[in-house]
Amino acid sequence: LGKQGSNVILNGRSKERLEETASRINTQTMLYSCDLSIPGQRDALADAMPKLDGVCHSAGIIHPFPIRYLNDAQFDKVFDIDAKAPILLTSRLLGKKKLNDEASIVFISSVASDRAMKDGSVYSASKAAIEAFSRCITHEHANKKIRANCLKPGLVETPIFDQTDALST
Numbered sequence: 203l204g205k206q207g208s209n210v211i212l213n214g215r216s217k218e219r220l221e222e223t224a225s226r227i228n229t230q231t232m233l234y235s236c237d238l239s240i241p242g243q244r245d246a247l248a249d250a251m252p253k254l255d256g257v258c259h260s261a262g263i264i265h266p267f268p269i270r271y272l273n274d275a276q277f278d279k280v281f282d283i284d285a286k287a288p289i290l291l292t293s294r295l296l297g298k299k300k301l302n303d304e305a306s307i308v309f310i311s312s313v314a315s316d317r318a319m320k321d322g323s324v325y326s327a328s329k330a331a332i333e334a335f336s337r338c339i340t341h342e343h344a345n346k347k348i349r350a351n352c353l354k355p356g357l358v359e360t361p362i363f364d365q366t367d368a369l370s371t
Contacts, residue, residue: 204229211254213238213247214261238287248294254301258308259288259332266321277324284328289335296343304347309336311352329354 203210204227214220217235224231234250236243238261262284267276288309295301314322315329332352339350 203227204231208255211251238291239282241290244287244291245294248291248298248300251295251298251300253299254295254305256306256308257292257295257301258310259291260310261287262310262312264322264325266319267324268321269323272324280324281328281331284325285331285335288332292335292339296339296348301346301348305349307336307339307348307350309333309350309352311354313354313356315354 207229209230209232210227211232211234212220212223213234213236214223215235215237217233220233220235224233234247236247238244238247263280265276265280292307301307309332311332312325312329314326315333317326319326336350336352339348
């Protein structure tokens with residue numbers, strides 16, 4: 203997007219990582235450091251946004267945990283970041299009319315949404331929830347030609363990769 207001359211807005215919890223990423227983008231960049239799992243910070247971010255042509259939701263955690271030991275804290279930790287934050291941020295952006303007609307919303311899902319991963323039941327469920335939510339956006343906002351899509355990558359060797367176990371099929 204930067205190479206195409208788009209203005210880019212970056213959000214993340216680490217100001218240092220935001221600045222590092224912005225230094226590699228060849229365009230005007232605005233940075234917002236906040237934690238999307240905190241309702242007040244998420245709402246403040248949505249309120250601060252100008253009218254947008256596109257949004258990409260890419261925050262996520264895995265936090266592997268065996269099904270038999272799941273509890274509210276384990277469930278909430280993953281769902282708050284992987285599903286609740288992007289769903290409620292998108293809702294706020296739509297409610298505040300921050301998305302232009304024909305805007306594009308992209309969610310980063312995972313092949314785990316329909317493929318079993320050892321100790322990844324909550325992660326898989328959160329990604330399936332995002333996919334279902336994405337389809338609902340398309341139906342509810344078809345009159346404004348707002349579209350939503352999910353990208354479903356497999357495991358990519360990033361710091362989050364070290365938290366996972368091998369996929370079981």
